[in-house]
Amino acid sequence: MNKIINKDIFLGLNDIDNNSVDLIFIDPPYNLKKQYADNISDKWESQDSYLEWLFQWLEICLNKLKPYGSLYIMNTTQNMPYIDIYLQKKLHIKSRIVWAYDSSGVQAKRFFGSLYEPILFCTKNKSKYTxxxxxxxxxxxxxxxxxxxxxxxxxxxxxxxxxxxxNVWYFPRVRYLMPEYIKHPSQKPQILLERIVKASSNVNDTVLDLFAGTFSLGFVCNKLKRNYIGIELSSTYCKYALENLPNSILDK
Known part of the structure; x- marks a missing residue:
């Protein structure tokens, strides 16, 4: 079953039972001033206010993991050190992954431009996990x-x-007119998500997707026979998932 929750992250997490999820994947807004569908903006007054918001919902979502569950979170190179330090006190960090890719755009002229995004792989139990x-x-x-x-x-x-x-993964970014492309400023490739789902969950496990965006993870979970829950604020992206993701139900 694929459950779509069209709500703010805090309200959406309230719909999830504690200790009920095998795998959590988090690809939140990065505070890069990007624009998403339905006039949703990725902009905070400061990094401090952004991190305060992030830690508030992250604290709640940790309660949703089963005792032997796993969590993956992505962010910018600038923000990840703070998230890393925060999660060290809450979970067991197993891997600090680098998702590396090439860029067809204009690169920095006076410093070395960033061509990767960091991913943390964490577990609730130190030694027992999928x-x-x-x-x-x-x-x-x-x-x-x-x-x-x-x-x-x-x-x-x-x-x-x-x-x-x-812990260095080379996967190309999703580009315009690729088969899986959806108009979204930070769509993640399904091949990257597939590695995470295969590694850290089993058939019929429940996967929770915070900030589901294009619901790419939902399509991967559907193919790999995992139960999927995606929380997404944008009604446009949720409508797309309802129309294209098999066996989907909406919780508004």
């Missing part, structure tokens, strides 16, 4: 592509052809 490493294996350069032999072993053997991805 991590399906076998579902996210990737080819190795050493073994699968270069066919190198490890001569330290007796007898010498080829290096492994598969491995669990490291």
């Amino acid at each position: 991590f399906n490493s076998h579902d996210i294996l990737v080819d190795t350069i050493t073994g699968a592509k270069r066919k190198l032999v490890d001569h330290r072993k007796n007898p010498p053997t080829l290096y492994n052809e598969k491995k669990v991805p490291g």
Whole structure:
């Protein structure tokens, strides 16, 4: 089932039972002054006021995780250090992931422009949590592509052809006219979301998506047979999800 909650984040979280969610994914507004559908603005008076707002709803959403649940959160390189320090006191940070991509736009002229977004992977329990490493294996350069032999072993053997991805992920951003493109200033690629869902949830688990935006995570969860709950303030984006995401119901 795909549940769409068309509400402000605080009201939407009130609809979610505590200890009921296996995986939470959070891609919030970054305070970059972007404009979303329905005249929703990504602008706060200051970074302090933005972080105060973020920590308020983040504190609430942590209660929604099951005892062995996981949480992923994205943000800017400027904001993430504050979020990292905050979550260190609440959860167990397992990985600090870099989502790297190329840019076709104009780059900085007097400093090194940012071509990545940080992602935190956190768990509620230090040692017991879902991590399906076998579902996210990737080819190795050493073994699968270069066919190198490890001569330290007796007898010498080829290096492994598969491995669990490291914490630097190379996925292209969603561009205009791509099949999954929806008009949104910060749409995330489904291939990135698919890795997260496969790794940190199982079939029939419940995945909570804060600031669902284009509901890309909902389409991934539907394909992978996870139960999905998306909270989104914009009625335009929610309408799109209702019309295109199978088995969707709306909670206004």
